[in-house]
Amino acid sequence: MSSETGYRDIDRRARVLTKAVKYSMRPVEERIQDFEEAVLGYCEEDGMAEAARCVQCPEPQACMLRCPAGNDVPEALWLMSQGDFIGAAKVFAATSPLPEVCGRVCPNICQDGCGLLKGCGSISVGKLEACVTSYARQHGALAIEVPEEKTGKRVAVVGSGPAGITVAEDLVKIGHEVTVYEAWPVPGGVLIYGIPSFKLDKKIVMDKIQDLEDAGVKFITNTRIGEAITVDDLLEEYDTVFLGTGAAVEATMNIPGEDLKGIYKATDLLVRANVPFDMLPPGMRETPVVGQRVAVIGGGDTAVDCARTSVRLGAEEVTIVYRRTEAEMPGNKTERYICIDEGTDIKYLQAPVEFIGDDNGRVKAMKVIKMKLGEPDSSGRRRPVPIEGSEFIQEVDNVILSIGYWPDPYVSDKTQDLATHNWGLIVTDEEVGATSREGVFAAGDNVHGPDLVITAIATAHRAAESIDAYLKGTEVKWAEAPPPREKR
Numbered sequence: 001m002s003s004e005t006g007y008r009d010i011d012r013r014a015r016v017l018t019k020a021v022k023y024s025m026r027p028v029e030e031r032i033q034d035f036e037e038a039v040l041g042y043c044e045e046d047g048m049a050e051a052a053r054c055v056q057c058p059e060p061q062a063c064m065l066r067c068p069a070g071n072d073v074p075e076a077l078w079l080m081s082q083g084d085f086i087g088a089a090k091v092f093a094a095t096s097p098l099p100e101v102c103g104r105v106c107p108n109i110c111q112d113g114c115g116l117l118k119g120c121g122s123i124s125v126g127k128l129e130a131c132v133t134s135y136a137r138q139h140g141a142l143a144i145e146v147p148e149e150k151t152g153k154r155v156a157v158v159g160s161g162p163a164g165i166t167v168a169e170d171l172v173k174i175g176h177e178v179t180v181y182e183a184w185p186v187p188g189g190v191l192i193y194g195i196p197s198f199k200l201d202k203k204i205v206m207d208k209i210q211d212l213e214d215a216g217v218k219f220i221t222n223t224r225i226g227e228a229i230t231v232d233d234l235l236e237e238y239d240t241v242f243l244g245t246g247a248a249v250e251a252t253m254n255i256p257g258e259d260l261k262g263i264y265k266a267t268d269l270l271v272r273a274n275v276p277f278d279m280l281p282p283g284m285r286e287t288p289v290v291g292q293r294v295a296v297i298g299g300g301d302t303a304v305d306c307a308r309t310s311v312r313l314g315a316e317e318v319t320i321v322y323r324r325t326e327a328e329m330p331g332n333k334t335e336r337y338i339c340i341d342e343g344t345d346i347k348y349l350q351a352p353v354e355f356i357g358d359d360n361g362r363v364k365a366m367k368v369i370k371m372k373l374g375e376p377d378s379s380g381r382r383r384p385v386p387i388e389g390s391e392f393i394q395e396v397d398n399v400i401l402s403i404g405y406w407p408d409p410y411v412s413d414k415t416q417d418l419a420t421h422n423w424g425l426i427v428t429d430e431e432v433g434a435t436s437r438e439g440v441f442a443a444g445d446n447v448h449g450p451d452l453v454i455t456a457i458a459t460a461h462r463a464a465e466s467i468d469a470y471l472k473g474t475e476v477k478w479a480e481a482p483p484p485r486e487k488r
């Protein structure tokens with residue numbers, strides 16, 4: 001049982017029949033004028049009322065099982081419903097170093113398992129998590145506790161996204177000395193250089209970095225490992241190295257016209273539109289300009305973020321063009337509907353086959369083909385099949401390509417004996433996070449591919465546990481290199 005109080009004596013029937021309490025959002029016409037957070041969330045009173053709908057299912061609770069990090073949702077909601085917001089925040093923080101972030105950006109996989117889903121609607125767990133952790137932050141209750149006695153072991157973490165942050169926090173809490181190396185000017189990974197501030201205020205991430213610094217974690221930014229300092233160099237200086245380098249290389253469509261002016265890559269647009277200049281390298285301090293008609297190619301969270309960013313940059317007609325149907329679309333459904341509310345149109349079963357430029361080499365239109373769904377592919381989703389002769393021309397002022405990411409092969413190319421799979425993903429032992437290079441562990445998007453904040457946290461927790469065991473002398477079975485790579 002998740003609770004210390006045992007099976008809770010509550011009126012479950014009444015709770016099942018209680019209507020969901022809505023959290024608040026800024027009005028559409030106001031929020032599309034700026035890059036401030038769109039969701040206001042719950043006030044304390046409404047949050048308690050929503051948390052009090054939880055029927056405290058007996059074990060095993062589906063919400064907890066579904067959360068990759070294993071958040072004890074029923075216990076946190078119980079404490080919140082009793083008015084113990086700090087206690088609730090501590091329950092979330094026990095399994096995730098980023099509850100304030102997950103409360104805002106997690107697609108709430110836990111909610112899909114909620115027993116109330118088919119009745120009055122699942123509990124808004126994420127928004128409650130954001131509410132209690134913001135409260136705890138205001139009351140100074142999120143400090144990271146570290147032991148006075150240190151182990152004397154030194155760990156280098158490469159990358160400061162959710163995976164790097166998780167490993168840094170888990171290990172500093174045990175008394176290890178942690179130094180994080182980051183290529184960007186500011187730590188945070190995609191939480192700063194990707195997810196727009198209308199979903200996640202950058203201050204929340206910076207507060208977390210401050211907590212880690214206060215706990216003794218050292219951050220060295222503007223340093224890309226593999227250049228002046230390599231992983232081999234780090235292994236000389238530290239007892240172990242963790243790679244949390246993410247997956248930031250953008251996929252391309254390989255169709256004519258992709259290099260025309262006016263066609264942005266997703267991260268370039270998001271970073272330059274959303275990140276304050278003082279957090280950007282000097283060469284990127286220019287706000288992107290969009291015309292009236294913007295087409296975003298792709299599905300998923302990034303495409304939605306690009307569409308919402310384009311609206312805020314002043315585009316009047318924003319269209320997401322996706323090659324499958326809504327049923328196959330990845331990403332957070334709630335965010336998708338928010339995006340539609342903000343004026344974006346989504347065209348399903350379509351894909352561009354060519355971008356057409358004007359005399360100045362600037363995109364002015366795209367040739368689009370209609371699709372139908374065929375047999376499922378290796379991802380289990382039905383494959384989009386072009387309908388011959390269905391091409392049409394769509395005029396555009398700008399195009400944003402948001403079609404997926406791969407890990408940067410830079411670190412693995414520069415590190416001896418660090419094996420990768422065909423697509424550049426680092427080979428690890430799934431449970432342990434041990435790579436093929438002795439002394440080096442990895443987790444997050446660079447291992448499992450682009451996914452979610454919470455999955456990066458979950459895999460990084462496992463890697464941190466293995467690193468601690470390794471530092472204490474447990475023998476580690478290092479991953480085996482796969483057979484030689486085929487060409488992409």
Ligand SMILES: Cc1cc2nc3c(=O)[nH]c(=O)nc-3n(C[C@H](O)[C@H](O)[C@H](O)COP(=O)(O)OP(=O)(O)OC[C@H]3O[C@@H](n4cnc5c(N)ncnc54)[C@H](O)[C@@H]3O)c2cc1C
Nearest residue numbers: 159161162163183189190224225245246444445451452453
């Ligand atoms: C635009 C966008 C929106 C998203 N929206 C959501 C969302 O709403 N909800 C959600 O759950 N997930 C979302 N995701 C996915 C989520 O952000 C990632 O899955 C998560 O950040 C992965 O964490 P990570 O630590 O593995 O990698 P990252 O966050 O990518 O961090 C890796 C860090 O390593 C650094 N690095 C790389 N190579 C080196 C090197 N050689 N030397 C030093 N530093 C290096 C990078 O600069 C980066 O800071 C989104 C992703 C994107 C791109």
